Amino acid sequence: MSTFAKPQRLLCKAQFDWVFADATKFSSKHFTFLVRLNLRQRARLGLAIAKKADPRAVGRNRVKRLLREAFRLHLPLLPALDVIVLAKPQVRSASSEVLLAEVEQLLETLKRRAG
Numbered sequence: 001m002s003t004f005a006k007p008q009r010l011l012c013k014a015q016f017d018w019v020f021a022d023a024t025k026f027s028s029k030h031f032t033f034l035v036r037l038n039l040r041q042r043a044r045l046g047l048a049i050a051k052k053a054d055p056r057a058v059g060r061n062r063v064k065r066l067l068r069e070a071f072r073l074h075l076p077l078l079p080a081l082d083v084i085v086l087a088k089p090q091v092r093s094a095s096s097e098v099l100l101a102e103v104e105q106l107l108e109t110l111k112r113r114a115g
Contacts, residue, residue: 004045004068004071004072007042007044008042008043008044008045008071008072008075009044009045009046010044010045010046010082010084015044015046015082016046016048016084018036018082019034019035019036019046019082019083019084020034020084022036023035023036023084024036026106026109026110028102028105028106029088029090029102030087030088030090030091030094030098030099030102031085031086031087031088031091031102031103031106032085032086032088033083033084033085033086033106033110034083034084034085034086035081035082035083035084035110036081036082037079037080037081037082037114038080038081038082039080040080041080042075042078042080043071043075043078043079043080043081043082043083044081044082044083045067045068045071045083045084045085046082046083046084046085047064047067047068047084047085048084048085048086048087049063049064049085049086049087050086050087052089053086053087053088053089053091053092054087054089054091054092059091059092060087062096063087063091063099066096066099066100066103067085067103069100070100070103070104070107071083071103071107074104074107074111077111078107078110078111078114079110079111079114081110081114083110085103
């Protein structure tokens with residue numbers, strides 16, 4: 001696993017607010033993706049994993065690691081999008097394999113719709 005550099009992340013509240021203002025929503029059983037085209041040359045990821053999704057920090061961190069790794073693997077193929085991922089409470093009881101498969105399916109949907 002490699003690092004997740006700053007140009008690949010949404011970093012401040014203003015960037016998150018910009019996406020929330022006019023986002024397209026993609027949902028699945030465990031996640032909601034809020035997506036907006038950006039004016040940069042690359043896709044960026046923002047994570048909003050609330051305590052409601054998993055009250056334990058270890059669970060939230062597991063989900064974040066999975067999301068970052070899946071995004072990193074698909075990054076060269078993604079168009080210039082800003083993506084915010086919200087986790088649903090069902091994420092707590094799902095296995096890592098199920099979550100990873102679901103994220104990859106959502107990322108494939110993004111590639112098809114944008115390209």
